[in-house]
Amino acid sequence: xxxxxxxxxxxxxxxxxxxxDASGVGEVGNAKCxxxxxxxxDIEDDRIKDVKFKTFGCGAAIATSSMVTELVIGKTxxxxxxxxxxxxxxxxxxxxxxxxxxxxxxxxxxxxxxQDYMKKExxxx
Amino acid sequence: xxxxxxxxxxxxxTAPEVxxxxxxxxxxxxxNPSSVHSFGRExxxxxxxxxxxxxxxxxxxxxxxxxxxxxxxADNIAIRGVAKANKKRGNHIIxxxxxxxxxxxxxxxxxxxxxxxxxVPVDEYARVNPKDIEDAxxxxxxxxxxxxxxxxxxxxxxxxxxxxxxxxxxIYFHTDAVQAVGNYPIDVxxxxxxxxxxxxxxxxxxxxxxxxxxxxxxxxRPISFGGAQERTLRxxxxxxxxxIGLGKAAEIAKAELEGKMAHLQRLRDRxxxxxxxxxxxxxxxxxxxxxxxxxxxxxxxxxxxxxxLLNLDLRGIAGSSGSACTSGSxxxxxxxxxxxMTHEIAHGSLRLSLGxxxxxxxxxxxxxxxxxxxxxxxxxxxxxNGNKEA
Numbered sequence: 001x002x003x004x005x006x007x008x009x010x011x012x013x014x015x016x017x018x019x020x021d022a023s024g025v026g027e028v029g030n031a032k033c034x035x036x037x038x039x040x041x042d043i044e045d046d047r048i049k050d051v052k053f054k055t056f057g058c059g060a061a062i063a064t065s066s067m068v069t070e071l072v073i074g075k076t077x078x079x080x081x082x083x084x085x086x087x088x089x090x091x092x093x094x095x096x097x098x099x100x101x102x103x104x105x106x107x108x109x110x111x112x113x114x115q116d117y118m119k120k121e122x123x124x125x
Numbered sequence: 126x127x128x129x130x131x132x133x134x135x136x137x138x139t140a141p142e143v144x145x146x147x148x149x150x151x152x153x154x155x156x157n158p159s160s161v162h163s164f165g166r167e168x169x170x171x172x173x174x175x176x177x178x179x180x181x182x183x184x185x186x187x188x189x190x191x192x193x194x195x196x197x198x199a200d201n202i203a204i205r206g207v208a209k210a211n212k213k214r215g216n217h218i219i220x221x222x223x224x225x226x227x228x229x230x231x232x233x234x235x236x237x238x239x240x241x242x243x244x245v246p247v248d249e250y251a252r253v254n255p256k257d258i259e260d261a262x263x264x265x266x267x268x269x270x271x272x273x274x275x276x277x278x279x280x281x282x283x284x285x286x287x288x289x290x291x292x293x294x295x296i297y298f299h300t301d302a303v304q305a306v307g308n309y310p311i312d313v314x315x316x317x318x319x320x321x322x323x324x325x326x327x328x329x330x331x332x333x334x335x336x337x338x339x340x341x342x343x344x345x346r347p348i349s350f351g352g353a354q355e356r357t358l359r360x361x362x363x364x365x366x367x368x369i370g371l372g373k374a375a376e377i378a379k380a381e382l383e384g385k386m387a388h389l390q391r392l393r394d395r396x397x398x399x400x401x402x403x404x405x406x407x408x409x410x411x412x413x414x415x416x417x418x419x420x421x422x423x424x425x426x427x428x429x430x431x432x433x434l435l436n437l438d439l440r441g442i443a444g445s446s447g448s449a450c451t452s453g454s455x456x457x458x459x460x461x462x463x464x465x466m467t468h469e470i471a472h473g474s475l476r477l478s479l480g481x482x483x484x485x486x487x488x489x490x491x492x493x494x495x496x497x498x499x500x501x502x503x504x505x506x507x508x509x510n511g512n513k514e515a
Contacts, residue, residue, distance in 0.1 A: 034429050054505055056428065062432060
């Protein structure tokens with residue numbers, strides 16, 4: 001059973017899509033376990049200007065992806081890195097126990113996108 | 126909002142005439158059939174009638190019918206009961222990889238107690254090759270258990286051929302026919318079946334009651350202990366309302382079977398063709414022709430089953446899926462994996478199982494709603510564009 005917030009984000013997911021020439025892209029999960037989340041970030045002056053996601057997965061996977069985009073848009077990278085999978089689950093008023101482990105990876109995908117951006121920056125610098 | 130129930134393989138609505146009869150056997154005729162007085166005798170008579178109705182549905186003798194609490198208990202009595210009673214003859218059991226957990230887990234429990242079990246694989250359509258069953262037979266094989274029709278993908282198994290093989294080798298043959306009884310014609314003699322499991326709620330009977338057919342002469346032992354009911358094989362006061370309901374449901378199923386099958390097959394084929402016409406990369410799971418009249422099962426690439434089910438539910442359509450999220454484990458259904466499906470495709474499976482009350486309008490509505498939902502989920506999927514050319 002999902003909370004109303006999960007169902008809201010599942011039925012009306014925020015920020016679905018891709019960003020062309022994104023500053024950073026992060027992907028976690030695999031098709032074998034049934035969840036793949038990909039996060040695209042547009043970063044300007046160390047701040048997340050825009051964020052989009054694409055997700056293959058269950059209701060919880062889609063809702064957590066949507067929620068993480070809402071949580072980090074407009075935030076500095078430092079602030080975004082403080083957002084964890086647990087923060088996302090709490091913001092959704094909780095997830096069923098079975099989903100905490102397998103489908104709650106959206107913050108990891110977002111962190112991976114930031115790492116990707118930082119790696120690229122380093123190469124350029 | 127329109128409501129469409131497409132989950133009849135999970136359970137069916139209890140027929141109103143079954144339900145009203147059951148109420149009578151709770152409030153008016155409540156005697157214990159073991160009692161000597163008129164209250165008991167009245168119930169006993171009804172119990173005998175129900176046994177005859179159930180026997181009639183599968184071409185058995187009433188004395189070969191054992192009432193149980195459902196399919197799971199019937200499977201357990203059949204497998205454990207035969208294994209324990211025939212231990213001296215051998216300790217090898219043959220079954221398949223796509224059985225219901227009631228059979229698989231009963232077999233696994235026996236393995237821990239020293240029995241050997243062969244789990245025969247299936248082909249891409251979830252069909253067992255009778256030759257593989259025959260090849261698995263050893264000198265110490267005592268039981269073959271193969272389901273009549275698979276609950277997920279609806280594939281009908283070559284039961285007649287397996288029955289023949291079992292008979293030739295003098296091995297007991299059990300079939301879990303939970304999906305098939307009441308929905309597909311079965312005659313235990315024609316198919317060479319020694320033990321058969323059925324469940325009332327799959328054919329408009331009540332939940333919590335089923336039956337095990339045990340051919341006369343089969344050596345079997347109780348697995349639970351108590352009174353003398355059901356020839357001591359299933360002790361405990363009979364679930365009279367449930368049994369009466371099962372009997373009535375069996376009688377109705379027998380009378381309606383031909384018409385129901387034709388109706389379901391027509392709707393099923395309309396739904397299958399409609400989905401194939403409207404949705405790309407939709408794979409029909411299960412056998413194209415040898416399948417249950419009401420079973421439709423598809424995998425939609427690039428999307429996951431639970432998300433699909435939730436979206437269908439929001440539009441009033443009830444279905445089910447073999448994805449990990451709905452199987453209660455981290456792996457998708459063991460049936461889909463045994464068919465050689467990749468995890469990714471198995472996660473995107475959708476089962477729509479039709480029933481006698483479904484209409485053409487239900488099929489039309491599903492065909493209108495489903496393509497939109499699949500398209501929307503695919504548009505959100507990172508696999509969709511990336512993998513398309515691959």
